[in-house]
Amino acid sequence: MSLPPRPDRAPAAHTWDPERYLAYADERGRPFVDLLARVGAAAPGRVVDLGCGPGGLTRLLAQRWPRAEVRGVDRSAEMVARARADVPEVGFEVADLRDWLAGPAAAAGVDVLVSNATLQWLPDHLALLPALVGALAPGGWLAFQVPGNHDAPSHRLLRDLAAEAPYAAHVAHAPHVGAHDAANYLTELADLGCEVDAWETTYLHVLTGQDPVFTWVSGTGARPTLQALPADLRGGFEEECKRRLRAAYPARVVAGREVVVLPFRRVFVVARAPLG
Template sequence: MTAKVDWDADQYLRFEDERTRPSLDLLQGVRLTAPARCIDLGCGPGNSTELVAARFPQAAVTGLDSSPDMIEKARKRLPRLSFVQADLAGWAPEERYDLIFANAVLQWLPDHEALFARLAAALKPGGVLAVQMPNNLAEPSHVAMAETAAEGPWAVRFAHATEAREPLGSFSDYRRWLMEAGCTVDLWQTTYVHALADSTAIIEWFKSTALKRYLDLLPAGEREGFLASYRERIARAYPAEPDGKVLLRFPRLFIVATRRAA
């Protein structure tokens, strides 16, 4: 939605292992040997920044996030690294980077054609832009959010709000945009299947991200009703397995673009 919100680092970290795995997989696709300057865009509480710093210990690694809570947690977690609170939408670095790492953040920004060209221009020749973005707007978890928002007494509160996320481009779009920006491109999509305790755990997962943007537009008295309606839809969409677990499908798009030498 259009409202400006801060992210809840503690809620986000309730599923740290599951949220960190895509960062590990993305980093596996980075073919750099000795980068000097790296930046983790949308660094969150520092779990992805920690991976970048461990992979490239000789590099100067910086984390950037717009959330004060996330930056505070990242600085406590990694006191020897540099963290900057800034809005990525207006980020304009003065120097180029060997690695721009962006795990689960660029999906929140519009106009990806211009955005990816801008990020590619911030790479040194031979530098890498490594991106992972959730591609789950068509999944039951997000369809249920939209349906819940459109029904019930709270619907009027969302009537004039725009969606927080635009659908991602196609594989062809990202490959074309980055090739036009002077990069070679590797891209793939992985659907993770997370076995969570129950349907309530799915709600807790999204409370720190997509669902939070709906809840922040509601007064306290309407949030429980909204969540109860959403919970009913989630329970139908994600039936329990024989062991009681529910399976959250989570597709993610990966892009590793290397800027060609000038």
């Protein structure tokens, strides 16, 4: 199956920091667990985690299906190095999701294909759904979740600040996340012949520490923008971003401790391919 063409302009390169990403590992992992609970595969032979990150959640796939061949794929060498060190019982490889879909591993057929908080980085990922379904064995399962909070203050304030001088010229081509509503994914996958279960959940993450919302976004959605800025501008940008986020997400006292509550909408999709 042919893949849609890549965008004419490649996004600015950036790297991932596993330590920063894992700062809120429990909160980031909960949607994965909720997604996995709706996958009905009993005894899959091949299970692949596309966009596996530091591998901790991929380990849950191996624990659920101990007889399966479980693989993790991520384009970040930093993330894969951490995954190989922390989860030696699973095989990991450095590869772009598109390249993996075009390769022999996808052509061989996968019984469970999982992608956790990854597709939002691909602006055209709706066009990739046929290839994702095409990588499934007959009756195979595709399960993914993406953030649905792109209009929340945590993202909107970042975009507004990045559009201001002197930052705009430096971050114009930094990649941004984006996703669709559950109904869009349901329609697209149903048209491909899949049985589809799609839903949305808004989590209320209770965060602690200094500027916790900034810590959260700087480990994921804001990281490409921050890395695109030159060193002499990054510090000022970060401080102004923290100031705006503190105003948008004020601290409150809950059960005697000071916390910040971060509403986080997530979009989930589980689809099963036709049996044949």
